[in-house]
Amino acid sequence: MPWSCWSRSTLLLxxxxxxxPPPLHARAAAKHGNRxxxxxxxxxxxxxxxxxxxxxxxxxxxxxxxxxxxxxxxxSPTHSAVMLxxxxxxxxxxxxxWGALADRIGGLRTVMVGSAFQAVAxxxxxxxxxxxxxxxxxxxxxxxxxGIIPSYSVAIRDLFPAAxxxxxxxxxxxxxxxxxxxxxxFAGILYDHFGYYAPAFGLGVVFNVANLLIVGFLIFRLTGxxxxxxxPAIG
Numbered sequence: 001m002p003w004s005c006w007s008r009s010t011l012l013l014x015x016x017x018x019x020x021p022p023p024l025h026a027r028a029a030a031k032h033g034n035r036x037x038x039x040x041x042x043x044x045x046x047x048x049x050x051x052x053x054x055x056x057x058x059x060x061x062x063x064x065x066x067x068x069x070x071x072x073x074x075x076s077p078t079h080s081a082v083m084l085x086x087x088x089x090x091x092x093x094x095x096x097x098w099g100a101l102a103d104r105i106g107g108l109r110t111v112m113v114g115s116a117f118q119a120v121a122x123x124x125x126x127x128x129x130x131x132x133x134x135x136x137x138x139x140x141x142x143x144x145x146x147g148i149i150p151s152y153s154v155a156i157r158d159l160f161p162a163a164x165x166x167x168x169x170x171x172x173x174x175x176x177x178x179x180x181x182x183x184x185x186f187a188g189i190l191y192d193h194f195g196y197y198a199p200a201f202g203l204g205v206v207f208n209v210a211n212l213l214i215v216g217f218l219i220f221r222l223t224g225x226x227x228x229x230x231x232p233a234i235g
Contacts, residue, residue, distance in 0.1 A: 121137055122141065
């Protein structure tokens with residue numbers, strides 16, 4: 001390469017970016033024998049996996065059974081399919097907003113917000129059989145569940161070393177997707193037994209509350225119970 005071309009090309013080069021510091025929880029874990037939230041790392045991983053399973057069971061119920069649920073209460077199959085499309089469209093549009101929230105408050109807190117949103121929405125399916133009301137609830141459910149699964153991956157990166165992400169993130173996602181499969185199957189079994197979907201949605205709320213308890217426990221442990229640290233300011 002001619003010297004003049006090389007000298008001009010150097011003007012386009014920038015210094016290599018410095019490595020970003022590890023997240024606060026990862027630094028704290030390194031100081032305390034690599035413990036996460038005061039727990040053995042694999043125990044913390046197991047709790048996150050269990051939380052993922054528990055929140056994906058109720059997540060799967062409307063996703064897999066919404067059309068059948070609406071058809072069973074007298075809503076036309078065409079309108080029921082449109083309602084499912086509205087739910088998925090709301091989830092698609094909300095995904096970026098959940099990512100932005102995770103950037104500000106962390107993955108685990110974002111999981112808790114999304115799971116709480118999902119719990120309220122799935123409980124609301126038990127409160128009305130009005131078509132317009134169900135359209136609103138379906139959209140709200142889509143807004144709630146769309147950011148939960150990606151936030152688990154963010155939480156793993158927040159809490160564990162990057163070198164372990166290659167197996168920790170797939171394990172969480174596999175467990176969560178197993179919850180989706182179980183939720184779809186379990187709701188169908190309950191419908192076949194009772195002849196209506198109220199028991200399935202009711203148990204979905206129970207699974208969701210169990211998820212919130214586990215995630216809340218981990219957040220409480222990570223912050224040492226300090227109220228000021230539970231929910232950092234969003235700037």
